[in-house]
Amino acid sequence: MSMTYQAQELESHFAGGHFRRLGGWVESPVDLQPELESDVGADVIVIGAGFAGLSTALELTALGAKVVILEQEFAGFGASGRNAGYLGGSIGIEFELFLKRVGHEKAKSIVRFYDESVAYVEGRLRELGIDCDYNASGIIRAGIHPSQEKKLRKSMAVGDELGSRTEFLDQAQMRARGIPPAFLFGCLQRHGGTLDPGKYVMGLRRAALQAGVKLYENTKLVSYSDGPTITCQTTHGRATAPNLVLATNAYTPQIGLLRDKIVPFRVSAVETEPLSAQQLASLG
Ligand SMILES: Cc1cc2nc3c(=O)[nH]c(=O)nc-3n(C[C@H](O)[C@H](O)[C@H](O)COP(=O)(O)OP(=O)(O)OC[C@H]3O[C@@H](n4cnc5c(N)ncnc54)[C@H](O)[C@@H]3O)c2cc1C
Structure with a gap:
C-alpha cells in the first residue's frame, strides 16, 4: 500500500515539475536518431547505448565490423548518464x-x-x-x-x-x-x-555516429531468436546479424535474462543548483 502511495506522490511531483526523471548530466539529444522501422542487417547488433554498448560498437567498427545499436530511449539514458563520475x-x-x-x-x-x-x-x-x-x-x-x-x-x-x-x-x-x-x-x-559522465557518454555517442555506427534510438528490443543468424524484434522493426551483444546493464531482467543475478538497491543523490564561490568557500 505504502509503495503505491509513494509512487502516486512521486508522479504528482513529476507532474508539478518538482522532480526530473533524469539527473542533471544529460538531456535527450537534439539529433535524436530515428527509430528502427524496417529490416536491417549487420555483423553485430548491440543492445543498449551506455558506456558498454557505445565502447563495444566503437571498438568493433574500428576492426571493420558493421555495427547496429538498438537503444530503447537515447544513448546515455541509463546508468552511464546518471552516475557519480x-x-x-x-x-x-x-x-x-x-x-x-x-x-x-x-x-x-x-x-x-x-x-x-x-x-x-x-x-x-x-x-x-x-x-x-x-x-x-x-x-x-x-x-x-x-x-x-x-x-x-x-x-x-x-x-x-x-x-x-x-x-x-x-x-x-x-x-x-x-x-x-x-x-x-x-x-x-x-x-x-x-x-562529467553526461559529457563522456555524449562524447562516445558522437564518436560512434562519426565512425559510422548505425544507432537507432527510441528502439526497444522486444525479443530475439538465437541461432546462426540472430533476429532482434523491436517495436516497429527487425535487425539480423550473426552476433549479438547485450549491453543492457540493470535492465537485462526485462528481456528475461539474469533474473536471479540482479538485485535492486536504492541510492539517493542530491543535486543542487550551482554553488557560488562564497558558498563553496563556506564548506571549508
Ligand atoms: C547512482 C550511480 C552512481 C554511480 N557512480 C559511478 C561512479 O562514480 N563511477 C563508476 O565507474 N561507475 C559508477 N556507477 C556505475 C556506472 O554508471 C555503470 O556501471 C555504467 O554506466 C554501466 O554502463 P552500461 O553501458 O553497462 O549500462 P547503462 O548505461 O545502464 O546502459 C544500458 C542501456 O541499455 C538500454 N536498454 C536496456 N534495455 C533495453 C532494451 N530492451 N532495448 C533497447 N535498449 C535497452 C538502456 O536504455 C540503457 O541506455 C554508478 C551507477 C549509479 C546508478
Missing part, C-alpha cells in the same frame, strides 16, 4: 569479499583489469577528443571516524598483495590536499579522478 581503478573493490569469491590468482588479474581501465578511458578521451571536464586528481577512500582506520589499513594491505597500489593519508596530508576536516584520513590511489 568517479573514474576509479581497483580502489573501488571490496578486496576481502572479492578474494573469498574468486581466489588469489583470479583476483590479481581482475585488479589489474580494473587499474588498466583507468588508462584505457584516459586514452579514449584523448583519441576521440572528448572533453568531459576530466580532473585527474586521483581517488581517495576516506574515513570519517577513528574506528574505521584499522579496517581501511587492512583492506589496503590485502589490496597491496593483489597489486592494488595505494597510500595512506593522515590528517595533515588530507588537509594539505584541501580535503574538509570531516574526512579524518584516507587511502589514496594516484590514478583516476572525476569527470
Whole structure:
C-alpha cells in the first residue's frame, strides 16, 4: 500500500515539475536518431547505448565490423548518464569479499583489469577528443571516524598483495590536499579522478555516429531468436546479424535474462543548483 502511495506522490511531483526523471548530466539529444522501422542487417547488433554498448560498437567498427545499436530511449539514458563520475581503478573493490569469491590468482588479474581501465578511458578521451571536464586528481577512500582506520589499513594491505597500489593519508596530508576536516584520513590511489559522465557518454555517442555506427534510438528490443543468424524484434522493426551483444546493464531482467543475478538497491543523490564561490568557500 505504502509503495503505491509513494509512487502516486512521486508522479504528482513529476507532474508539478518538482522532480526530473533524469539527473542533471544529460538531456535527450537534439539529433535524436530515428527509430528502427524496417529490416536491417549487420555483423553485430548491440543492445543498449551506455558506456558498454557505445565502447563495444566503437571498438568493433574500428576492426571493420558493421555495427547496429538498438537503444530503447537515447544513448546515455541509463546508468552511464546518471552516475557519480568517479573514474576509479581497483580502489573501488571490496578486496576481502572479492578474494573469498574468486581466489588469489583470479583476483590479481581482475585488479589489474580494473587499474588498466583507468588508462584505457584516459586514452579514449584523448583519441576521440572528448572533453568531459576530466580532473585527474586521483581517488581517495576516506574515513570519517577513528574506528574505521584499522579496517581501511587492512583492506589496503590485502589490496597491496593483489597489486592494488595505494597510500595512506593522515590528517595533515588530507588537509594539505584541501580535503574538509570531516574526512579524518584516507587511502589514496594516484590514478583516476572525476569527470562529467553526461559529457563522456555524449562524447562516445558522437564518436560512434562519426565512425559510422548505425544507432537507432527510441528502439526497444522486444525479443530475439538465437541461432546462426540472430533476429532482434523491436517495436516497429527487425535487425539480423550473426552476433549479438547485450549491453543492457540493470535492465537485462526485462528481456528475461539474469533474473536471479540482479538485485535492486536504492541510492539517493542530491543535486543542487550551482554553488557560488562564497558558498563553496563556506564548506571549508
Ligand atoms: C547512482 C550511480 C552512481 C554511480 N557512480 C559511478 C561512479 O562514480 N563511477 C563508476 O565507474 N561507475 C559508477 N556507477 C556505475 C556506472 O554508471 C555503470 O556501471 C555504467 O554506466 C554501466 O554502463 P552500461 O553501458 O553497462 O549500462 P547503462 O548505461 O545502464 O546502459 C544500458 C542501456 O541499455 C538500454 N536498454 C536496456 N534495455 C533495453 C532494451 N530492451 N532495448 C533497447 N535498449 C535497452 C538502456 O536504455 C540503457 O541506455 C554508478 C551507477 C549509479 C546508478
